Amino acid sequence: MDDSSREGNMADVSTMGVRERASEQQRARVVPALTLVSHAMAHRVGERLLLEPLVLGREVALSRNLPDFQRPGTSLGLPLADPFLSRKPLVFSPASEEGLRLNPGEGSTVSIAGMPLSGPWEFTREEVAAGIPLELAGRVVVLLHLADLSLAEMGDTLGMVGVGAGVQRVRRHIEQVADLNVPVLVRGETGSGKELIARAIHQRSKRRDKAFISVNLGAIPKELAAAELFGAHKGAYTGSTRDREGFFRAAHEGTLFLDEVGEAPPEVQVMLLRVLETGEIYPVGAHTPVLTDVRLIAATDAQLEDRIQDGRFKAPLLHRLSGYDLRVPPLRERREDIGLLFHHFAREVLEELGETWRLKPEDPSAEPWLPASLASQLVRYAWPGNIRQLRNLSRQLIIGSRGHPRLRLDPRLEQDLEAETMVRPGRPAVLSPMPTPEPKTPARRKASDVAEGELLSALRACAWDLKATADRLGIPRSSIYDLIDKSPHLRTAGDLSVEELTRCYRECGGDLEAMARRLEVSKRALGRRIKELGLGAQDA
Structure with a gap:
């Protein structure tokens, strides 16, 4: 083998390594996480623990004393610190096909949907993406879910509650x-x-x-x-x-x-x-x-x-x-925010009742005002009425529990919650992702009937997914390329300069979706172009 061939093979290997690392970096932006839904110290609801070591093939041990949960956007945190939780940890570890394994060991009792785990349990990535409420020692509820690290917490919440x-x-x-x-x-x-x-x-x-x-x-x-x-x-x-x-x-x-x-x-x-x-x-x-x-x-x-x-x-x-x-x-796609939203609405009602002290307990060993079983039900519910329904239900719960030390469900509310609970048959512990209805395909039409403004609007609505855009407009996918080529105001990923791509990659932190929106080109083609240029490795 001559030197030129050897150099070419080494270059190919190097390029493959760059592409693999770029792919790994992109995947690592979405990691498993635990978010507090219910705790005796109500002000801690919404704090989060990122399970990043799982992505790297390592285990994470969780007990009363470690590790620290943090509010997104802050650097300081605290362990769960509930005196009824065990000092012996339960262990999260990687499982096959990007799933994860939970082993309670001799640590705190772990229940899901009221059913204790008698031994190790594996969750698929899809199940984790749907969100799994874990009840620890019947007191603390954490939601196991996926967190997107590319979405940095903004300083201004814009008047909206939530960190998901x-x-x-x-x-x-x-x-x-x-x-x-x-x-x-x-x-x-x-x-x-x-x-x-x-x-x-x-x-x-x-x-x-x-x-x-x-x-x-x-x-x-x-x-x-x-x-x-x-x-x-x-x-x-x-x-x-x-x-x-x-x-x-x-x-x-x-x-x-x-x-x-x-x-x-x-x-x-x-x-x-x-x-x-x-x-x-x-x-x-x-x-x-x-x-x-x-x-x-x-x-x-x-x-x-x-x-x-x-x-x-x-x-x-x-x-x-x-x-x-x-x-x-x-x-139902914001389950990590349900605890925060519930306590936000609860605070409004308690202010009217003059009972805001219920959300400010000083004794960590006190019984949580929001019982773990009820918190788990709130997270597992399908919420067909969304935030408005959650606000109304929180008001009903709090007013109906006046005179009692903790919130309690009356039989009618409990029946309503159970009627819309999302569970997977045969998997009593796990939530099932809500099915997304398939969009109806418009009747087929000629590409020449599609005006430039209509094309641009459809591209933006479909996040520059060319197949979805073609289906939306009712024309063949091949016609989308022809329309883009004919338009003086539209371009493809191949038209972008290396300088523009590099600058956009750094400004968007490598977020492919954000880049596609800003550059207004196909996300798939943009991903191929980034891999070809090895931008992930250069940025690192």
């Missing part, structure tokens, strides 16, 4: 779009906090000193919706005895939040499209347009794409509304 990956991503999206003047479409299930997101965007926008007007289109009679939104002249319709300003003019130079935008009547959809395109509104009964300057944030819990297929929603309006598409995760 889902709420951190939402905060990042708000920071990215708040100071721009583009319309935002907030998607999420009912009760997931969409109006809170809209208010956070407004408060961090250039319009923060102007009005924020919130309107629920689903609560306005359809025959009055146009007049309520755009105003009306006196006598324009039966019962109109005076001029009506309308919400758009009331929000002039500020922000208008339209909740349940999917419920807008067809004539209102046409008027919304016009104001988004021209900034002009026509009050009902008027013949002269009125200019208005409003930042529009819309929200929906409906699949607007399905409504477009059914003829109930106009496709051009969806494209205009989704200048930036933001998804709010349901509560």
